[in-house]
Amino acid sequence: MNRARHRGQLIVLSGPSGVGKSTVIAELLSVRKDIYFSVSFTTRQPRVGEADGVNYNFVTRDAFEAMIAAGELLEYTEYVNHYYGTSLKVIEEKLDAGIDVLLDIEVQGAATVRTKCPEAVLIFIIPPSFEELSRRLHGRNTDGEEVIAGRLEKAKVECREIPNYDYLVVNDKVSWAAEEIIAILTAEGCRTKNRMNLVEGV
Amino acid sequence: MNRARHRGQLIVLSGPSGVGKSTVIAELLSVRKDIYFSVSFTTRQPRVGEADGVNYNFVTRDAFEAMIAAGELLEYTEYVNHYYGTSLKVIEEKLDAGIDVLLDIEVQGAATVRTKCPEAVLIFIIPPSFEELSRRLHGRNTDGEEVIAGRLEKAKVECREIPNYDYLVVNDKVSWAAEEIIAILTAEGCRTKNRMNLVEGV
Numbered sequence: 001m002n003r004a005r006h007r008g009q010l011i012v013l014s015g016p017s018g019v020g021k022s023t024v025i026a027e028l029l030s031v032r033k034d035i036y037f038s039v040s041f042t043t044r045q046p047r048v049g050e051a052d053g054v055n056y057n058f059v060t061r062d063a064f065e066a067m068i069a070a071g072e073l074l075e076y077t078e079y080v081n082h083y084y085g086t087s088l089k090v091i092e093e094k095l096d097a098g099i100d101v102l103l104d105i106e107v108q109g110a111a112t113v114r115t116k117c118p119e120a121v122l123i124f125i126i127p128p129s130f131e132e133l134s135r136r137l138h139g140r141n142t143d144g145e146e147v148i149a150g151r152l153e154k155a156k157v158e159c160r161e162i163p164n165y166d167y168l169v170v171n172d173k174v175s176w177a178a179e180e181i182i183a184i185l186t187a188e189g190c191r192t193k194n195r196m197n198l199v200e201g202v
Numbered sequence: 203m204n205r206a207r208h209r210g211q212l213i214v215l216s217g218p219s220g221v222g223k224s225t226v227i228a229e230l231l232s233v234r235k236d237i238y239f240s241v242s243f244t245t246r247q248p249r250v251g252e253a254d255g256v257n258y259n260f261v262t263r264d265a266f267e268a269m270i271a272a273g274e275l276l277e278y279t280e281y282v283n284h285y286y287g288t289s290l291k292v293i294e295e296k297l298d299a300g301i302d303v304l305l306d307i308e309v310q311g312a313a314t315v316r317t318k319c320p321e322a323v324l325i326f327i328i329p330p331s332f333e334e335l336s337r338r339l340h341g342r343n344t345d346g347e348e349v350i351a352g353r354l355e356k357a358k359v360e361c362r363e364i365p366n367y368d369y370l371v372v373n374d375k376v377s378w379a380a381e382e383i384i385a386i387l388t389a390e391g392c393r394t395k396n397r398m399n400l401v402e403g404v
Contacts (some may be wrong), residue, residue, distance in 0.1 A: 187389030
């Protein structure tokens, strides 16, 4: 059910580490194949299994700083001596072509997007409970107790930013969370301000 | 997929005569059986096939004016010497019980609801085109040319109120229109402001 619209919708997804965001995004993109998932740029080295243009666009520090200087980035951050950022140029091209664009970024980046693109739809994914988040982080078997404790602490800090988000989705079941996000995007497409072009034809 | 929420959602549906609103509502209610469809009060006589409590709550003029005096009506209008109105009392009871309430009212009543209940979700249903609306009105075989011309003129006037509505749904296909409304209601249920109770548990 696609209805003509002039410009694509910018969608921002945030959520604490371990909430299962990547799985929800994969489910969402398997249903809404028309959505463009924006791949971030970074200056860090690829990890084993990461592919350029899939997990990140891996670029040199010089190239990244050139993008900053040219104003090509929607948002960026420096973390442990490496840059991470989102290309405004690529996103604008997609939106102008009427394609919906999905960004997976953390709360600081989302706040920047809110300021620069007020029409963006901001969705925050939470776990059913902190106990469940702790269980999921332990289940990964990748981090020690100290790292997990740090992630849980960070999750609590991130959750303070929830009031800045338009929608709140609980990832108790991946398919439910994805369904809710799909409904949110359908609804946003039905917003009067996004459809006034249809009224002219009436 | 029902998520706990404190209060029901008030939903207003408007649309020109002949757009197929009743069919869309029937389809919607067959899927979302939990929604309470608010039946209006009127002082006019029941037409053939109309049942009290189903199409309208048929009341006397005295009873209606008593409701006005008691402030029991969310909105009301007088049309060709008959009152038509919506009981605030019934709606509040349902909303307080966490039940979503659907109102089928015209643009003036919707404007009143917007003022009195700013949290209401207003949805306007349009036909794919005025030509199609004209075809549907002719297809009913109930009205003469003059009445149809009047309805089309009224439809154009009503469409000027569209910017006051949150969402715009095109009834080109009943099942699509119903699906979009269902998505809108799911999305509204995911609004951060309606779900902050879930965050306290995180």
